[in-house]
Amino acid sequence: MKNEELRMKNGAVASRPLLAVLILNLALCILQAAAETTVSLVGEGVEKISVSVAVSGSPAFAASLKKNLDLSGAFKIVSDGTIKVTGATGGTISVAGRGKTMSMGSKAADDKAARMEARRLADKMCEVYASQKGFASDPVCFVSRKGKDVSELCMCYPDGYDIRQLTTDGKNAVGPRWKDRGTIFFTGIRDGGPQIYELDTRVNRLSKKYAFKGLTTGATVSPDCTKVALILSIHGNPELYVIDIASGRWSRITTTPFASEGQPCWSPDGSAIVYVSDASKRTQLYIVNVATKESRRLTTSGSQNIDPDWGPDGRIAYITKRGGERHVATIDPARGESSVELVASGGVWEHPSWARDARHVVAVRDKALFVVDTVGRDKGGDSPKRLFGNPGKWITPSWSRQ
Secondary structure (H helix, E strand, C coil), rough: CCCCHHHHCCCCCCCCCHHHHHHHHHHHHCCCCCEEEEEEEECCCEEEEEEEEEEECCCHHHHHHHHHHHHCCEEEEEECCCCEEEEEEEEEEEECCCCCCEECCCCCCHHHHHHHHHHHHHHHHHHHHHHCCCCCCCCCEEEEEEEEECCCEEEEECCCCCEEECCCCEEEEEEEEEEEEEEEEEEEECCEEEEEEECCCCCCCCEECCCCCCCEEEECCCCCCCCCEEEEEECCCEEEEEEEEEEEEEEEEECCCCCCCEEEEEEEEEEEEEECCCCCCCEEEEEEEECCCCEECCCCCEEEEEEEEEEECCEEEEEECCCCEEEEEEEECCCCCHCCCCCCCEEEEEEEEECCCEECCCCCCCEEEEECCCCHHCCCCCCCCEECCCCCEEEEEECCCC
């Protein structure tokens, strides 16, 4: 069937009680829119490196650098560290210790520019001293729920500074996912039903990307940025589809007439998609091979498993409901249920999204955003750290890894 014919199909959304949970969640979001210490990283002892920061000029630089180094899980801030950061904003900032030195020229003219320089330095220090990827410069997109009829897209950085509202049209937006470093796909209601919009954050240009009869939601872009997976109800109940971005050609991936699918996310190599389905009468995670369209159930424990995000190291972060509480969990799809780890204490957790370091996620607890260390506290990991304390209802975060 051609795309033109496809758009004429009138696919009614299946009125099912279980991915009801998922669909209703979407609807609700739219409508309410000095001593060294040692930690254990996945079983390996990793030294937490002490750092002292004595940078004059903009206090914003030092505040951002300290917070970002602390968030990385590789450093701790002390008064006399084995690594010393000195200098002044607007001049030269030097880093020395552990037999290594580096410096950066600072051109910061204001606090915002100083914080951006601090983020870049934090990422470089992660690489040089801790041999891990830094995420301080990677923006987090999320939704600010203003009321039952208004949800606006916003973004900030992991240190919680420089919050910026991206949409200001008083409409509903939910479920943002980064397409590339500067572009976001999200589900919005602007012309009647849920449709997929594209937002260029560099110039705040908004355009409608995909609109079909019935439900159109959950767009997520493949790692090579050539395809988008999304949920459509054009043939009845919500199913998983893949669309080639350049040509517009589409392929139906799942066919489950007595179930509903939702929340797709690509594997790091782009060969598979994890998604949520109520085929078992409870919301569980499934994985489908995009080429063969063969799917398998991934999770069995927990009364509800939702919000999957497939990380760069192959683990999937998701939300599992156990004992009446929602936990942030991870699972290795190659090992299945035996690999499940609950990485944050129970509560009202939602929507984990991986950082590029394959260790941290940003997630929602009680409508606030937190950076969560997937190395549990019992293994030496850090407790969840709130991005910012601004009043509001913040939901559905997505962490850029481009």
